[in-house]
Amino acid sequence: MSDMLNNLSQIQKDKFLKELLKLINSDHPLRTVRVQLEPGAKINNCYYNVPDKVKRDGGNSIYGWAIWCDQYICESEMHAVWESPAGELIDITPRPNHFIEIRFVQVDGFIYSGQPVDNIRLNMTENEVVDDWINVCKGIEMIYRNGRRIDEDQVLIAENIMPLLTFLESIKPAFEPYLNRGGSVGQACFCGRPLSYNNCHGADFRKNLFPALKRMESVHNYN
Numbered sequence: 001m002s003d004m005l006n007n008l009s010q011i012q013k014d015k016f017l018k019e020l021l022k023l024i025n026s027d028h029p030l031r032t033v034r035v036q037l038e039p040g041a042k043i044n045n046c047y048y049n050v051p052d053k054v055k056r057d058g059g060n061s062i063y064g065w066a067i068w069c070d071q072y073i074c075e076s077e078m079h080a081v082w083e084s085p086a087g088e089l090i091d092i093t094p095r096p097n098h099f100i101e102i103r104f105v106q107v108d109g110f111i112y113s114g115q116p117v118d119n120i121r122l123n124m125t126e127n128e129v130v131d132d133w134i135n136v137c138k139g140i141e142m143i144y145r146n147g148r149r150i151d152e153d154q155v156l157i158a159e160n161i162m163p164l165l166t167f168l169e170s171i172k173p174a175f176e177p178y179l180n181r182g183g184s185v186g187q188a189c190f191c192g193r194p195l196s197y198n199n200c201h202g203a204d205f206r207k208n209l210f211p212a213l214k215r216m217e218s219v220h221n222y223n
Contacts, residue, residue: 028106038092064106078117133175
């Protein structure tokens with residue numbers, strides 16, 4: 001990991017957090033919500049876990065943005081938490097990484113339609129590889145957003161789009177370890193070929209992948 005990322009100050013992180021909150025543009029303040037996992041709740045399935053909890057124990061479903069800032073990306077993810085009958089907000093949904101609390105901004109008027117909502121991400125570094133990582137994540141979200149939900153666990157993706165989705169999901173995990181090793185556009189690519197990232201996967205992303213994703217998004221937005 002580069003010294004720049006190791007030494008990213010709290011002041012710098014707060015700057016990106018404030019920028020993210022401006023993009024969210026909620027009338028509600030950023031708050032800390034404790035995590036108390038609900039027995040039997042499914043991982044990353046807040047849109048179904050919380051209404052089920054409301055049916056059993058009362059209270060309300062509250063929607064908003066869960067916010068995460070690490071050394072590379074400041075990110076907000078649309079999320080549902082449970083408001084208890086006593087008025088406390090509690091995050092009941094398990095995640096692959098366990099947290100004891102989350103940062104959360106409530107959003108009024110959101111209605112879950114069955115389709116995913118794209119995350120909002122800001123690159124907290126000057127490393128262009130992080131921008132590529134963000135674009136790969138956006139591509140995955142765009143494909144799922146334009147799929148057809150079958151049930152709470154499955155989204156039907158068009159057969160001709162599946163190879164692209166498979167590629168994006170296979171390449172996404174490569175970014176963080178690469179960045180942790182000090183990866184940048186001028187360093188050897190994460191794939192192991194004797195080329196810099198900028199002349200290997202980075203070049204392919206910019207020449208082929210990202211233009212293809214933009215064309216696909218334009219078609220979906222037009223329709």
